[in-house]
Amino acid sequence: MTQQTVVLNNDIVMPIEGLGVFRVDDQEVAAKSVQVAIRSGYRLIDTAAIYQNETGVGQGIKAVLEETDLSREDLFITSKVWNADQGYDATLKAYQESLTKLGLDYLDLYLIHWPVAGKYKDTWRAMEQLYKEGKVRAIGVSNFQIHHLEDLLKDAEVTPVVNQVERHPRLTQEPLKDYCEQHGIRLEAWAPLMVGELLQNETIQGIAKKYGKSTAQIILRWHVQGGVIAIPKSVNEGRIQENGQIVDFELSAEDMAAINALNQDHRTGPDPDTFDF
Numbered sequence: 001m002t003q004q005t006v007v008l009n010n011d012i013v014m015p016i017e018g019l020g021v022f023r024v025d026d027q028e029v030a031a032k033s034v035q036v037a038i039r040s041g042y043r044l045i046d047t048a049a050i051y052q053n054e055t056g057v058g059q060g061i062k063a064v065l066e067e068t069d070l071s072r073e074d075l076f077i078t079s080k081v082w083n084a085d086q087g088y089d090a091t092l093k094a095y096q097e098s099l100t101k102l103g104l105d106y107l108d109l110y111l112i113h114w115p116v117a118g119k120y121k122d123t124w125r126a127m128e129q130l131y132k133e134g135k136v137r138a139i140g141v142s143n144f145q146i147h148h149l150e151d152l153l154k155d156a157e158v159t160p161v162v163n164q165v166e167r168h169p170r171l172t173q174e175p176l177k178d179y180c181e182q183h184g185i186r187l188e189a190w191a192p193l194m195v196g197e198l199l200q201n202e203t204i205q206g207i208a209k210k211y212g213k214s215t216a217q218i219i220l221r222w223h224v225q226g227g228v229i230a231i232p233k234s235v236n237e238g239r240i241q242e243n244g245q246i247v248d249f250e251l252s253a254e255d256m257a258a259i260n261a262l263n264q265d266h267r268t269g270p271d272p273d274t275f276d277f
């Protein structure tokens with residue numbers, strides 16, 4: 001797997017595809033999945049405090065750094081501050097706890113996991129502090145709608161460089177994508193495969209047949225070809241490798257449009273405006 005990258009608005013280089021580890025067990029599975037992914041060419045790992053697997057992820061990173069020529073700087077590690085830890089002091093503390101569990105001395109990207117009303121601005125001030133002190137290379141948000149971003153940007157000294165949101169062919173997020181592009185915020189897709197729900201879709205199956213690729217590879221290619229970072233989750237070695245092999249082909253404009261046309265503004269996860277924090 002050859003790594004494709006994007007340059008974030010603060011000039012930090014980020015891989016455009018990575019491994020997601022939500023619902024990956026902390027004991028053994030997380031460490032093993034991380035090792036398999038990095039050995040097969042992944043450089044970006046996406047975890048969060050709430051996934052309760054930062055310890056396992058850290059063990060996987062440590063093992064792979066010991067066994068290969070790779071160094072910490074070759075990797076791009078993301079974690080997220082959970083809702084209960086929002087607020088200025090609590091966020092600074094949560095960051096240190098994530099670092100300790102991961103066994104790292106810095107993160108590449110730290111995200112506000114959800115826009116908790118009345119809290120996310122103080123949380124952002126803490127993220128800015130971590131960034132200014134050089135403790136984290138980039139800071140961003142997750143599950144922010146346009147109105148959350150507009151509100152945050154009124155007071156922010158540092159503009160988030162990433163907004164990680166649910167995105168797949170049934171939820172293409174075009175207005176949010178446009179807004180983010182206008183403000184130098186890179187969109188990152190969670191549930192990029194719609195948690196597997198789209199793998200039997202007839203349109204995508206037809207396109208997959210034409211290119212001799214799997215439906216997962218077609219969907220992931222659609223994300224990255226559109227400039228969106230994707231973090232598919234898998235704990236299966238073959239599927240981790242399959243998901244990483246999306247750089248040796250290009251979807252035609254017609255096929256990109258056919259996938260865009262599958263949009264139904266349909267969420268598989270919570271709506272950020274009604275999510276019970």
Ligand SMILES: NC(=O)C1=CN([C@@H]2O[C@H](COP(=O)(O)OP(=O)(O)OC[C@H]3O[C@@H](n4cnc5c(N)ncnc54)[C@H](OP(=O)(O)O)[C@@H]3O)[C@@H](O)[C@H]2O)C=CC1
Pocket residue numbers: 019020021022023046047113142143164165189190191192193194195196199214216217231232233234235236239240242243269
């Ligand atoms: N910021 C946020 O609020 C959120 C962030 N996330 C992040 O996004 C990541 C990805 O989202 P996630 O919800 O996991 O959903 P995905 O869309 O990545 O789908 C994962 C599911 O698809 C299966 N799968 C993966 N690859 C293939 C393949 N090639 N063929 C067939 N099945 C496949 C996996 O099974 P198997 O493991 O058995 O291969 C798993 O069941 C998360 O792991 C997490 O890091 C997720 C939710 C919310």
Ligand SMILES: O=C1CO[C@H](CO)[C@@H](O)[C@@H]1O
Pocket residue numbers: 022048050051
């Ligand atoms: O990333 C995510 C997965 O885990 C959380 C719940 O446990 C979600 O709320 C969140 O969006």
